[in-house]
Amino acid sequence: MAGRRSGGLALGIAVVLLTAGPRVHLSAQDTSRIDRGVRIGIIYRPGVRPGFVLLPRQVGGLDSARSIIARDLDYSDRFEVITLPGGDSIRLASTTPPPVRGQATARPTAGGGAQAATLNYPLYQALGADFALDLTLAGDTAVATLHDIAAGGVRRAIRARLPAAGQPDFRQAVHRVADQILQAALGTPGIGATRVLFVKDGKVYQIDQDGAEQKLVSASDRQAMSPAWASDGRRFAYMEFQAGRGQLFVQEMASGKRTPVATTGKALDFTPAFSPDAQTLAFSRATEEGTDLYTINLKDNCCLRRLTVGRFSDNLSPTFSPDGQRIAFVSTRPGLPQIYVMAPDGTDQQLFAPFDYGVTGSSNAPEWSPDGQSVAFHRDVAGTLQVFVLDVRTRTVRQLTSVGRNEDPTWAPDSRHLAFVSDRSGYRQLWIIDLDTGRIRPLLQQSGARLPAWSPRLPEATSSTP
Amino acid sequence: MKPVSLLFVIGLGAAVVAAGCGKKTPQTIAPVANADSAAAAERARADSAAAAQAEADRRAREEAERVARQREADSLAALGRNTEAVRSTLASMIHFDYDKSNIRSDDAGTLDQKVAILQANPELRIRIGGHCDERGSDEYNLALGNRRAQAAKQYLVSHGIDGSRIETQSWGEERPLVDGHDETAWSQNRRDEFEIIGGGDNLHQP
Numbered sequence: 001m002a003g004r005r006s007g008g009l010a011l012g013i014a015v016v017l018l019t020a021g022p023r024v025h026l027s028a029q030d031t032s033r034i035d036r037g038v039r040i041g042i043i044y045r046p047g048v049r050p051g052f053v054l055l056p057r058q059v060g061g062l063d064s065a066r067s068i069i070a071r072d073l074d075y076s077d078r079f080e081v082i083t084l085p086g087g088d089s090i091r092l093a094s095t096t097p098p099p100v101r102g103q104a105t106a107r108p109t110a111g112g113g114a115q116a117a118t119l120n121y122p123l124y125q126a127l128g129a130d131f132a133l134d135l136t137l138a139g140d141t142a143v144a145t146l147h148d149i150a151a152g153g154v155r156r157a158i159r160a161r162l163p164a165a166g167q168p169d170f171r172q173a174v175h176r177v178a179d180q181i182l183q184a185a186l187g188t189p190g191i192g193a194t195r196v197l198f199v200k201d202g203k204v205y206q207i208d209q210d211g212a213e214q215k216l217v218s219a220s221d222r223q224a225m226s227p228a229w230a231s232d233g234r235r236f237a238y239m240e241f242q243a244g245r246g247q248l249f250v251q252e253m254a255s256g257k258r259t260p261v262a263t264t265g266k267a268l269d270f271t272p273a274f275s276p277d278a279q280t281l282a283f284s285r286a287t288e289e290g291t292d293l294y295t296i297n298l299k300d301n302c303c304l305r306r307l308t309v310g311r312f313s314d315n316l317s318p319t320f321s322p323d324g325q326r327i328a329f330v331s332t333r334p335g336l337p338q339i340y341v342m343a344p345d346g347t348d349q350q351l352f353a354p355f356d357y358g359v360t361g362s363s364n365a366p367e368w369s370p371d372g373q374s375v376a377f378h379r380d381v382a383g384t385l386q387v388f389v390l391d392v393r394t395r396t397v398r399q400l401t402s403v404g405r406n407e408d409p410t411w412a413p414d415s416r417h418l419a420f421v422s423d424r425s426g427y428r429q430l431w432i433i434d435l436d437t438g439r440i441r442p443l444l445q446q447s448g449a450r451l452p453a454w455s456p457r458l459p460e461a462t463s464s465t466p
Numbered sequence: 467m468k469p470v471s472l473l474f475v476i477g478l479g480a481a482v483v484a485a486g487c488g489k490k491t492p493q494t495i496a497p498v499a500n501a502d503s504a505a506a507a508e509r510a511r512a513d514s515a516a517a518a519q520a521e522a523d524r525r526a527r528e529e530a531e532r533v534a535r536q537r538e539a540d541s542l543a544a545l546g547r548n549t550e551a552v553r554s555t556l557a558s559m560i561h562f563d564y565d566k567s568n569i570r571s572d573d574a575g576t577l578d579q580k581v582a583i584l585q586a587n588p589e590l591r592i593r594i595g596g597h598c599d600e601r602g603s604d605e606y607n608l609a610l611g612n613r614r615a616q617a618a619k620q621y622l623v624s625h626g627i628d629g630s631r632i633e634t635q636s637w638g639e640e641r642p643l644v645d646g647h648d649e650t651a652w653s654q655n656r657r658d659e660f661e662i663i664g665g666g667d668n669l670h671q672p
Contacts (some may be wrong), residue, residue: 241638314613365605407603
């Protein structure tokens with residue numbers, strides 16, 4: 001311990017090689033020395049994803065924020081998150097001792113003020129890291145210092161006031177820090193501060209994208225279905241189902257106040273979808289003539305307009321392109337439901353996702369990606385459902401899932417993650433897949449969740465508890 | 467005298483038959499006592515005819531009432547049984563193939579029975595609820611259930627039932643009849659249910 005300053009290098013290496021130490025949150029899968037050895041080996045093989053090191057700190061009050069950020073960075077699937085063996089620092093720069101209180105057993109963390117931090121960049125580069133993050137707390141302000149290893153300097157220091165841990169806003173505030181870190185590192189925002197709405201036991205719930213803070217957002221005696229976000233993240237629409245009738249509502253996230261959508265509820269109205277400007281709500285209406293698509297002017301809550309006249313076929317499940325110029329939907333005109341597309345006024349209807357007549361199974365539940373390039377949907381394959389993605393430009397489809405039954409995909413705002421319902425674990429629950437890496441993780445380990453809807457990046461106001 | 471009386475008796479018999487009673491027993495009419503004078507005879511004959519006619523009318527009326535009473539008695543006696551039987555027939559479900567909404571040929575007979583019941587009970591109004599199994603898409607099944615209810619309604623309407631007597635509903639896959647995750651359960655859950663919503667207190671057999 002005496003060599004805290006001058007002997008940092010030797011001590012750090014010793015820690016790497018010898019200590020079993022406390023586990024870091026990141027490294028849940030790495031619990032044995034053998035695994036660590038494998039990990040270290042990987043470090044010397046450059047991956048396609050940038051390596052990311054989250055510098056450990058033994059600072060009271062930050063562990064929670066630190067683990068939230070670590071998980072967000074991991075769940076972004078954009079980095080090779082490098083786990084430091086031993087859970088302790090191999091940081092080599094040492095300025096002033098960190099303000100550790102009551103941690104007699106604290107390891108020789110080489111921490112200090114973020115502003116003064118410098119790293120042994122060549123060592124981190126040798127470990128395969130492209131970025132290193134140092135997270136410190138100054139009062140109620142978190143300082144996230146992102147180091148660019150190759151450039152040998154600080155890329156950006158992000159300061160954010162955090163509510164006290166446990167406060168309703170705390171986790172969302174931390175998620176926003178994580179999103180800024182990702183933005184600073186890669187130039188693209190993260191999906192930390194997002195949530196997923198879903199239906200369980202006839203009620204609408206929300207859950208943070210990292211699986212935390214599940215909360216009831218809409219409950220009545222009637223059965224809820226089909227939640228759908230407005231693109232501002234401040235409202236969502238959903239359907240209440242009772243005795244063969246379906247009524248649509250628009251509910252404000254912050255206040256919980258809900259408004260019935262005009263003309264709905266007398267027939268079976270379902271699958272609401274906001275236009276990107278949130279001025280229009282498209283939905284399906286089932287009558288004795290069959291099921292067809294309609295729109296309502298949300299601004300004035302009026303002016304029903306019919307988009308399709310199916311007669312002997314059904315048209316349902318609308319989803320707007322992000323530019324608002326197209327609506328993808330399901331039509332049974334080929335006999336079985338398949339994915340079609342049209343102009344938002346109902347003209348220019350055409351097949352969207354190709355299929356083999358008489359071979360391809362039913363295709364349903366389309367959702368247009370936020371970047372406009374893809375439409376996710378599910379398709380019946382050999383009697384069960386699988387998630388597919390249509391490439392809008394080439395109009396080709398690819399199957400994403402094959403294990404178990406997988407349905408109702410919904411896009412994350414980064415257009416590379418999808419949440420969906422799967423029974424791959426034995427019962428139906430929510431999962432998330434990264435399209436680029438194929439990595440799949442459970443979002444909610446509870447049975448019976450369905451019809452998920454992933455939010456856009458949420459504005460600060462909506463993160464408050466209704 | 468004789469031929470007239472005979473003719474009269476025959477006529478009376480015919481009248482009785484014509485009254486619709488279908489009664490086979492011949493009527494025996496006591497001849498009116500002979501009068502000496504032709505006028506008396508004529509008057510007696512007229513009286514006799516009138517009396518006979520009145521008697522015939524009375525009997526015909528009684529018989530009609532008896533038949534009506536019998537019908538009513540039959541109906542009352544069987545009413546509970548009949549109503550239950552009719553309700554049971556009416557409630558029998560029809561089933562569908564996976565992802566289909568066409569009426570299966572083996573269900574046409576079931577629907578024909580409902581046509582007959584609806585025709586025999588003009589006040590009867592029903593609601594058809596279309597259901598799906600859990601295999602399909604949750605939201606699409608709302609449209610499919612609607613199609614299934616409409617398919618049964620269209621069948622009934624095409625067989626002469628007024629469409630205003632039939633409501634339809636879709637339940638999608640939200641109300642399975644049988645829990646289970648195999649074809650045995652699914653095949654029972656892909657169904658139309660039939661429910662009486664009016665005029666179903668006393669139901670007549672077709």
